[in-house]
Amino acid sequence: MSKGLVVLAYSGGLDTSCILLWLKEQGYDVIAFLANIGQDEDFDAAQKKAEKLGAKKVFIEDLRSEFVQEFIWPAVQANAVYEDRYLLGTSIARPCIARRQVQIARQERAQYVSHGATGKGNDQVRFELTCYALYPQIIAPWRIPEFYSRFRGRKDLMEYAENHAPSDLYQMTKNPEDSPSEPDVLEIDFAKGVPVRVTHVKEGTSKDTPLELFCYLNEIGGKHGVGRIDIVENRFIGMKSRGIYETPGGTILLHAHLDIETFTMDREVRKIKQSLGIKFSELIYNGFWYSPECEFVRHCIDKSQENVEGRVQLSVFKGQVYILGRESPKSLYNEELVSMDVQGDYDPCDASGFIKINAVRLREHNRLQGAAQKTL
Amino acid sequence: MSKGLVVLAYSGGLDTSCILLWLKEQGYDVIAFLANIGQDEDFDAAQKKAEKLGAKKVFIEDLRSEFVQEFIWPAVQANAVYEDRYLLGTSIARPCIARRQVQIARQERAQYVSHGATGKGNDQVRFELTCYALYPQIIAPWRIPEFYSRFRGRKDLMEYAENHAPSDLYQMTKNPEDSPSEPDVLEIDFAKGVPVRVTHVKEGTSKDTPLELFCYLNEIGGKHGVGRIDIVENRFIGMKSRGIYETPGGTILLHAHLDIETFTMDREVRKIKQSLGIKFSELIYNGFWYSPECEFVRHCIDKSQENVEGRVQLSVFKGQVYILGRESPKSLYNEELVSMDVQGDYDPCDASGFIKINAVRLREHNRLQGAAQKTL
């Protein structure tokens, strides 16, 4: 008799294939669920493999559109970057995948959900925090001693294979040394802080659905080797780990969004929003997409984007993104006001009062310090 | 009879030359002070020019070493970046220059200090907030109606010249399109969060005094077109303005320091320090280097750097800086702990408890929301 039905997040790879087999061996019925979030994968082959390994059903689901719109776009609005460098690509995918997995589990009346994330990583947390309220019965084999003792050997082997195949490290991006010696110039239109159209200036071609647009930016960024990083990062569970990431489209969008945002957003709103964005990035990284605080922060960030609208022109070249210019109907940039030749509605004498009043506090401080000599 | 003695921050250019003349015309005696902070300038020619224009004395002072050590190094420790993009090059120079100017004024018993910063910019604030406690008698001609009405014409002319000379825009950095097609690989050693040696791996050459080291990074960065940006920024006085900057050495140091810092600093210390760094950047930008809060923040950031020590290897190529690796005797990266194959002093089962306890709050939230269906 079956111990129950498990929906397994299946990748098609060695790890989750082992888990599928092991779950069956332990007496569970297994549904394999493979999400397409844009990874390079032979989904048909994966389906056949899962069936051959004994999956009762196989769900292969194209989540790309919802991934881009509901998960990547809010990250673009937030300028989401973890620890100043990591653009959170895979971190954002986890709640998207887990959400669908829970829906399948519910629909198929499964008792359990399972995944192949290891016991030292972030993904176990991201996966399970999404699931917990709903499916407390999570099976995490890499945290079950019987499992990880048995399969350590294969894991070693697999790791070895992975570690000795450096050509696979970057799959989306070319090495900048081998990338074209001509830049591509793009124009990206934003509305409410998300991209709504990208145009290749020379070729005159455009993309304007979220998925196409994002794939196109991945393609152009990848062609020019944009968005590769080799970092050490701080995992939620308290370890430092090394990560090698590539986020070509995301990197282009980060540059473009930062630019149009500063162009259209008030300085002080920007400061507050910046700190919310840092918080948001941390929440995503740690797996708290579905939490009251993340919902709150997303709402606030979304509110801040009401006027983030306009067009950014940029050049993509040899691993870099260069902003060439920007324009917007909502711009707070006032050429006349800022001009050195035109006074505009601005009296330079006011600056004297502004500076003097700002100095009141500093002068009091110095008065107390007792001596100019000491300070300078 | 003289109206008094003025120490003028003199640049050798058209603007401050006009000011020098005008001050004399108004009846002041003028001392010209020209600081060498590494700009590309013919100092001898400037000296002669100032003398010819009637300066009573000319001070040309090499502040490069103190600029690097006392101003740039703290900015490196802080990962100082204003509004996510601007590396604050000129902003940091102002307090360094103004400090010396005040010293000269005091030594020469001058009654006034003066500068050529315009009435709509940030530099007037940066300059004057540094001076205020000590020399309230600041003469800021660009905020004096008699001056700016009279010289508007020349200003126009000069602006015109500047604006129509795009080849001069970038002076330190090559266009990445014209930069070498071979990267340079460097190793930078840090101690207490500041660089203490840079080595060109292939050539085997090293620099280890602050000034030489920084100049060398400017040279290498410049050669590869690193650190050019074209941004819109928010001035302290409330306007948005466009800025085009190049910070080749600073950009290399930012990448390298971020890397060694994350490698050696505790995650939670890093978070607190990151917010202090953002505050510090804003203070520098707004001209508050010499303020109690900036002194406080500098002290705290410096404290955070005690263990930021080690070597970063990086490649500079076509406008980009790529981190290749890092090592440190103070690293908090523990290869055994993080390894997927070795359990180390870590029990994967603990992660289950960690995740479940983190989920307590989320489950309560969901319980109240009343329905899983609603959330997902």
Add this chain to the structure above:
Amino acid sequence: MSKGLVVLAYSGGLDTSCILLWLKEQGYDVIAFLANIGQDEDFDAAQKKAEKLGAKKVFIEDLRSEFVQEFIWPAVQANAVYEDRYLLGTSIARPCIARRQVQIARQERAQYVSHGATGKGNDQVRFELTCYALYPQIIAPWRIPEFYSRFRGRKDLMEYAENHAPSDLYQMTKNPEDSPSEPDVLEIDFAKGVPVRVTHVKEGTSKDTPLELFCYLNEIGGKHGVGRIDIVENRFIGMKSRGIYETPGGTILLHAHLDIETFTMDREVRKIKQSLGIKFSELIYNGFWYSPECEFVRHCIDKSQENVEGRVQLSVFKGQVYILGRESPKSLYNEELVSMDVQGDYDPCDASGFIKINAVRLREHNRLQGAAQKTL
């Protein structure tokens, strides 16, 4: 011929009466505007006085309801407190008054607005920042040398009178030493973070319109001497000043709101909201109620209050507010979960994993410190 029409914020007191006269003397026509925001004032007498002094028109407007709902309620939601102590009573009133003054100026086609705030205080800033976008023609006599030189004498006199009349210092609150020796017990019902009903438990009476409710809390708080403070505060213009304030109703609401908020709001949302509340308080104090950042922060805080609903029971006695209990349909407090006797849906063993994983980072830190002895 008239120099133009001025709408003057008139208080009925000596200061603004002088200003009214002086403006007329200078050749302006003056409309006196006196806002009723709940202060203790003989409005009829003030009207007559203004007319007698030569005001062309006198507007006396009851702004109490809008003041409570549109200004005080958001401050209650925010737990607004400046520098940990000041409840911002008068600060919140300024934008409410200035808003109406600008409406009157527009409706009456006046060219100017004017006020009696002094040149060293916060109120000038609060008033004028509200007005600026709309009526750049502000006349601020206390910053006009002709005015303040002439009237300094009278000012001195008046100040003297004020300073030597300590019995007037507190007008709303009794001295706690003289207050009743029996507490009053109230129940306050909240919805979306604002009070919707207050009930006197013993007397069984209730108030449920915002204005009545707030006045009642002022009355009860005043009777028991609640909300008096004597502080030193930091003005926006950079000075420290001494302030003596009384905020009886506001103090009761702060205690009650803090309590119901913590009861119904997720911990992490609370943290983020707390920092927004601190920002909000600073914005109000500095006069930025009508600014993009304050609008943004108000929106975010309002969003955070969606579930802040329930009833708080409290006792008011001898200058203090004591929370006696709270109840809410939206409470996140789960008696079973927290009980020491019932396990509930909680496995104490999970706490072991939680603590151990939280210690991973600390142990790495200590490992590096090299020696337990050193740390402890």
Add this chain to the structure above:
Amino acid sequence: MSKGLVVLAYSGGLDTSCILLWLKEQGYDVIAFLANIGQDEDFDAAQKKAEKLGAKKVFIEDLRSEFVQEFIWPAVQANAVYEDRYLLGTSIARPCIARRQVQIARQERAQYVSHGATGKGNDQVRFELTCYALYPQIIAPWRIPEFYSRFRGRKDLMEYAENHAPSDLYQMTKNPEDSPSEPDVLEIDFAKGVPVRVTHVKEGTSKDTPLELFCYLNEIGGKHGVGRIDIVENRFIGMKSRGIYETPGGTILLHAHLDIETFTMDREVRKIKQSLGIKFSELIYNGFWYSPECEFVRHCIDKSQENVEGRVQLSVFKGQVYILGRESPKSLYNEELVSMDVQGDYDPCDASGFIKINAVRLREHNRLQGAAQKTL
């Protein structure tokens, strides 16, 4: 044969007595450690009880002085308050107790440390995070199923007893309704942000060692019913719980320190320090006293206190603390500067420029909003 030696944090109460017995029953040798941090306890009786129950050794240690100086004083400097209300009394005691317990364990060559904190509370975390790096062998019986299943009955009983003895709830503070009808007026002298002397103005008596001073404030505060709160708080493990606390001395010090700090600290330093203080409070509450981030924050806060020096006069009465005045040689309060009658070194006209420049941004925002009408 013994399973090993355990140092148990012993309270003298029912709970830890059960644990002592149970540990012996399980085959351990037990050292009982009872810390005196100022609680009301018959230490001799506790010693005898522990011996009778079979403790191999009993350590009773007076930690009061180090508790006040090394733990309470930093909290005073920080104005440490968790979630705006809780003054962290017991939270601060945990690391002090655990530190000594680890020292004893090391000195006695014990293999284990143990405590009686329950599995749902904060104290288990506070205790164990302090110990972890050093004594990973922690025995936490309330998280061991064999223990908590067996003793649940007694626990129930004990809880019952506790819950039905309301007269014990507050042990240090009188009910304000029964407190004296005459205030006590105190003067507290601070140096570097910590109290160095307290004087009873009328009686002319003083205390100036940390322990005596703190005990005296507890006594005076207790006599007047100061510092009682009934709150709901958010535990680190994700639950909300109800807490009833009394912190008489701490409450007096919080009021006094806030006052002298604002009097002597620059406004902007204060803002930064305030956010560090909130962080510090959270770290203490969650048990991270011995963590790199808490050490860092303590260092920064301590630095901020360099000039926090002077005397505060206050009155304690009927549950309240009223600040009456303050004086300091390091005051940044400048009576002449702030005076309405004396111009001092301040030109009111500067305020016009200050306000206008602050309004530049707001006017741009409004210009874009297109219409004054819309905003106001």
